[in-house]
Amino acid sequence: xxxxxxxxxxxxxxxxxxxxxxxxxxxxxxxxxxxxxxxxxxxxxxxxxxxxxxxxxxxxxxxxxxxxxxxxxxxxxxxxxxxxxxxxxxxxxxxxxxxxxxxxxxxxxxxxxxxxxxxxxxxxxxxxxxxxxxxxxxxxxxxxxxxxxxxxxxxxxxxxxxxxxxx
Amino acid sequence: xxxxxxxxxxxxxxxxxxxxxxxxxxxxxxxxxxxxxxxxxxxxxxxxxxxxxxxxxxxxxxxxxxxxxxxxxxxxxxxxxxxxxxxxxxxxxxxxxxxxxxxxxxxxxxxxxxxxxxxxxxxxxxxxxxxxxxxxxxxxxxxxxxxxxxxxxxxxxxxxxxxxxxxxxxxxxxxxxxxxxxxxxxxxxxxxxxxxxxxxxxxxxxxxxxxxxxxxxxxxxxxxxxxxxxxxxxxxxxxxxxxxxxxxxxxxxxxxxxxxxxxxxxxxxxxxxxxxxxxxxxxxxxxxxxxxxxxxxxxxxxxxxxxxxxxxxxxxxxxxxx
Amino acid sequence: xxxxxxxxxxxxxxxxxxxxxxxxxxxxxxxxxxxxxxxxxxxxxxxxxxxxxxxxxxxxxxxxxxxxxxxxxxxxxxxxxxxxxxxxxxxxxxxxxxxxxxxxxxxxxxxxxxxxxxxxxxxxxxxxxxxxxxxxxxxxxxxxxxxxxxxxxxxxxxxxxxxxxxxxxxxxxxxxxxxxxxxxxxxxxxxxxxxxxxxxxxxxxxxxxxxxxxxxxxxxxxxxxxxxxxxxxxxxxxxxxxxxxxxxxxxxxxxxxxxxxxxxxxxxxxxxxxxxxxxxxxxxxxxxxxxxxxxxxxxxxxxxxxxxxxxxxxxxxxxxxxxxxxxxxxxxxxxxxxxxxxxxxxxxxxxxxxxxxxxxxxxxxxxxxxxxxxxxxxxxxxxxxxxxxxxxxxxxxxxxxxxxxxxxxxxxxxxxxxxxxxxxxxxxxxx
Numbered sequence: 001x002x003x004x005x006x007x008x009x010x011x012x013x014x015x016x017x018x019x020x021x022x023x024x025x026x027x028x029x030x031x032x033x034x035x036x037x038x039x040x041x042x043x044x045x046x047x048x049x050x051x052x053x054x055x056x057x058x059x060x061x062x063x064x065x066x067x068x069x070x071x072x073x074x075x076x077x078x079x080x081x082x083x084x085x086x087x088x089x090x091x092x093x094x095x096x097x098x099x100x101x102x103x104x105x106x107x108x109x110x111x112x113x114x115x116x117x118x119x120x121x122x123x124x125x126x127x128x129x130x131x132x133x134x135x136x137x138x139x140x141x142x143x144x145x146x147x148x149x150x151x152x153x154x155x156x157x158x159x160x161x162x163x164x165x166x167x
Numbered sequence: 168x169x170x171x172x173x174x175x176x177x178x179x180x181x182x183x184x185x186x187x188x189x190x191x192x193x194x195x196x197x198x199x200x201x202x203x204x205x206x207x208x209x210x211x212x213x214x215x216x217x218x219x220x221x222x223x224x225x226x227x228x229x230x231x232x233x234x235x236x237x238x239x240x241x242x243x244x245x246x247x248x249x250x251x252x253x254x255x256x257x258x259x260x261x262x263x264x265x266x267x268x269x270x271x272x273x274x275x276x277x278x279x280x281x282x283x284x285x286x287x288x289x290x291x292x293x294x295x296x297x298x299x300x301x302x303x304x305x306x307x308x309x310x311x312x313x314x315x316x317x318x319x320x321x322x323x324x325x326x327x328x329x330x331x332x333x334x335x336x337x338x339x340x341x342x343x344x345x346x347x348x349x350x351x352x353x354x355x356x357x358x359x360x361x362x363x364x365x366x367x368x369x370x371x372x373x374x375x376x377x378x379x380x381x382x383x384x385x386x387x388x389x390x391x392x393x394x395x396x397x398x399x400x401x402x403x404x405x406x407x408x409x410x411x412x413x414x415x416x417x418x419x420x421x422x423x424x425x426x427x428x429x430x431x432x433x434x435x436x437x438x439x440x441x442x443x444x445x446x447x448x449x450x451x452x453x454x455x456x457x458x459x460x461x462x463x464x465x466x467x468x469x470x471x472x473x474x475x476x477x478x479x480x481x482x483x484x485x486x487x488x489x
Numbered sequence: 490x491x492x493x494x495x496x497x498x499x500x501x502x503x504x505x506x507x508x509x510x511x512x513x514x515x516x517x518x519x520x521x522x523x524x525x526x527x528x529x530x531x532x533x534x535x536x537x538x539x540x541x542x543x544x545x546x547x548x549x550x551x552x553x554x555x556x557x558x559x560x561x562x563x564x565x566x567x568x569x570x571x572x573x574x575x576x577x578x579x580x581x582x583x584x585x586x587x588x589x590x591x592x593x594x595x596x597x598x599x600x601x602x603x604x605x606x607x608x609x610x611x612x613x614x615x616x617x618x619x620x621x622x623x624x625x626x627x628x629x630x631x632x633x634x635x636x637x638x639x640x641x642x643x644x645x646x647x648x649x650x651x652x653x654x655x656x657x658x659x660x661x662x663x664x665x666x667x668x669x670x671x672x673x674x675x676x677x678x679x680x681x682x683x684x685x686x687x688x689x690x691x692x693x694x695x696x697x698x699x700x701x702x703x704x705x706x707x708x709x710x711x712x713x714x715x716x717x718x719x720x721x722x723x724x725x726x727x728x729x730x731x732x733x734x735x736x737x738x739x740x741x742x743x744x745x746x747x748x749x750x751x752x753x754x755x756x757x758x759x760x761x762x763x764x765x766x767x768x769x770x771x772x773x774x775x776x777x778x779x780x781x782x783x784x785x786x787x788x789x790x791x792x793x794x795x796x797x798x799x800x801x802x803x804x805x806x807x808x809x810x811x812x813x814x815x816x817x818x819x820x821x822x823x824x825x826x827x828x829x830x831x832x833x834x835x836x837x838x839x840x841x842x843x844x845x846x847x848x849x850x851x852x853x854x855x856x857x858x859x860x861x862x863x864x865x866x867x868x869x870x871x872x873x874x875x876x877x878x879x880x881x882x883x884x885x886x887x888x889x890x891x892x893x894x895x896x897x898x899x900x901x902x903x904x905x906x907x908x909x910x911x912x913x914x915x916x917x918x919x920x
């Protein structure tokens with residue numbers, strides 16, 4: 001379990017890593033999109049730290065999940081909000097935890113229904129082993145090796161805390 | 168045999184959507200909330216989400232209706248479902264037996280949902296009682312009984328304009344007797360907490376026990392519109408003249424047609440609704456239909472998102488650990 | 490000489506004012522005596538132990554559709570006579586709306602032959618009031634009476650023309666035939682399929698107002714002020730009709746009425762969300778109507794309870810509500826539903842209920858049935874008044890499985906039915 005100061009530290013590290021990464025890739029005006037709900041909080045923090053001018057976007061991905069037939073419609077959906085044109089832009093997709101990769105897959109699908117970005121980078125606060133798809137983060141603030149059955153969750157928005165739930 | 172039994176699954180989630188009657192405020196609010204999210208789909212460059220990809224929805228229309236069928240079709244397609252439209256003339260299914268046979272045949276094609284429009288009250292309940300356990304049924308209008316998706320899109324439109332249901336006065340004007348739309352609206356408005364629901368029309372077009380539905384009855388339009396927040400005008404079927412229910416369209420318009428003058432009795436910010444298609448000069452003046460208070464076209468747009476929400480909720484129940 | 494004694498039971502024979510422990514002695518198909526001991530020289534070849542049971546006259550049912558001739562896919566005279574026997578009914582009266590209609594002697598004879606062949610119940614029939622029940626030309630009522638019809642009726646078909654109605658009443662009266670009228674104004678009833686009330690309003694079903702019945706009753710009563718006919722009103726459903734009738738009876742008019750047993754227990758509310766088994770004609774009405782009908786039965790305005798049996802094939806009920814055929818399969822629930830009117834705070838006692846199932850309907854039909862009087866045919870219904878059973882459509886003897894009482898726990902079950910001294914029904918698993 002990490003307390004809120006830890007999360008702030010992680011966000012600082014993440015922001016500077018991301019900045020380096022974008023600089024190396026020659027991207028100076030990225031669009032930032034956070035995945036509901038935790039990813040949106042992280043994206044908001046990064047957006048502030050990077051001082052981006054373009055508005056922040058959020059993705060709900062509820063309608064793009066691949067487990068709809070198994071678990072049905074998520075009870076608290078919130079709309080996606082992409083207040084910009086994606087075409088030919090560089091997008092930074094932000095999530096709190098990268099685990100199986102299925103959420104990112106759904107988010108990519110949804111993004112492409114809004115337009116054709118020039119590139120998509122993935123930035124996450126935490127990665128943990130267990131990928132089920134060929135997806136990896138371009139920027140990750142920390143890596144956690146959890147016991148089977150354990151889950152890590154970002155709670156927030158104020159304060160942001162990482163909570164490890166026992167299996 | 169309550170609505171709850173057949174419309175909800177054992178975990179209280181929507182399995183069929185046949186009537187508003189008997190549903191909880193929570194479920195109706197959930198539908199409206201979901202619909203809110205689906206409105207964005209219509210604004211995406213790709214107006215489609217993959218939620219119901221691989222599902223088959225059959226629009227089973229025993230009554231001609233281009234508008235309702237089209238919005239259901241569009242809703243299904245925006246959810247990426249495969250849609251089959253089947254229009255059956257009343258004559259080819261004079262017997263219930265062949266109706267059931269037809270259902271069995273369509274089920275054998277592994278469909279997941281029937282959207283049913285039928286001239287006979289209770290047809291959707293009847294079909295829901297006889298479909299395979301995995302199939303959902305949505306009532307697209309059954310005789311004079313119910314048109315629950317229309318009522319929900321009307322509630323959605325009202326909520327977008329008025330927010331809080333619990334402070335509203337709503338008047339429904341016209342042929343309440345034969346209106347499935349009015350019946351479903353009355354249930355929905357009451358369940359959502361609207362304290363003042365009025366029906367306005369001549370006695371011949373008001374059902375005998377209307378007050379038992381939770382409405383106040385008015386025979387005078389100006390009186391019925393006094394201070395209301397929402398005016399819902401109903402469509403008048405031409406055949407009503409032939410059964411001694413009304414003398415003429417002319418007289419109907421004189422008494423119950425909505426004109427700017429009569430609308431002035433309502434609150435200044437009142438909205439005007441109509442399930443369409445409008446008979447201009449019978450139910451309302453063009454000046455009202457096309458005027459600033461009319462939200463009639465919004466209703467049509469909202470109909471797609473609301474139907475998407477209902478389809479996704481009824482088909483998105485499998486499993487249970489959600 | 491074949492003889493039988495039914496011993497140890499409680500004999501309820503309202504026609505003779507009997508209600509108490511007694512034995513019933515039968516010889517050659519007729520009642521010989523009812524009392525504590527056999528008459529001199531009576532030697533029963535067989536004895537039927539009825540201890541703990543009620544021994545009553547066989548029930549007389551004023552209205553049962555047997556579906557033959559014409560609708561044998563629903564039921565037959567043989568199948569429904571067997572169901573009648575299982576329900577303790579020994580005399581059944583058929584309305585004339587068979588296919589073909591009972592408007593010729595040949596149809597009457599056919600029905601009598603089929604019923605005799607079946608042998609489980611006596612079947613009498615009403616003749617048509619008008620040819621083909623079309624409401625225009627008088628049927629050959631004298632001929633129908635000669636063939637054995639016990640009355641005339643236009644069944645559920647309207648006589649639109651008031652003059653034809655008047656003439657029909659006059660003509661029936663001249664042949665001493667009771668006219669059995671289903672009071673329903675066809676214009677007010679229109680295409681209705683439920684009571685015009687709360688449920689019609691909720692479900693958007695076309696309604697039949699109570700006035701469709703009261704207007705028709707009033708019309709007949711007004712005609713009877715001029716026409717000296719005898720009229721029996723069939724299947725009253727509205728409390729106001731009972732009031733109209735009570736006034737007419739007080740004024741000395743020769744009018745009687747019956748009610749279907751289900752109308753005494755169900756209201757429009759039982760339709761729920763389109764329960765097709767509650768699609769009836771006349772429709773189920775309100776609690777107030779139900780209470781009015783019961784009060785009429787207590788006061789004697791309404792003298793008979795009938796089954797209004799209408800067996801259907803399953804397809805007839807497999808459609809949206811209005812498109813289904815109305816009616817219920819009711820022979821086997823007649824007695825226990827009527828028995829629910831006794832006991833507790835109910836104003837009717839057992840003998841009064843039995844009267845309304847036996848001698849009273851027999852009187853309406855002008856038959857010497859419904860009694861255990863010495864010399865009468867030994868038509869007997871023996872039932873266990875305390876046996877509980879649950880209505881399960883698949884266990885009905887009738888071909889019609891259409892009952893709204895599925896799952897109801899009823900009290901009172903027939904154990905034996907005798908027609909002409911012969912046991913035509915004996916419950917396999919006596920409770």
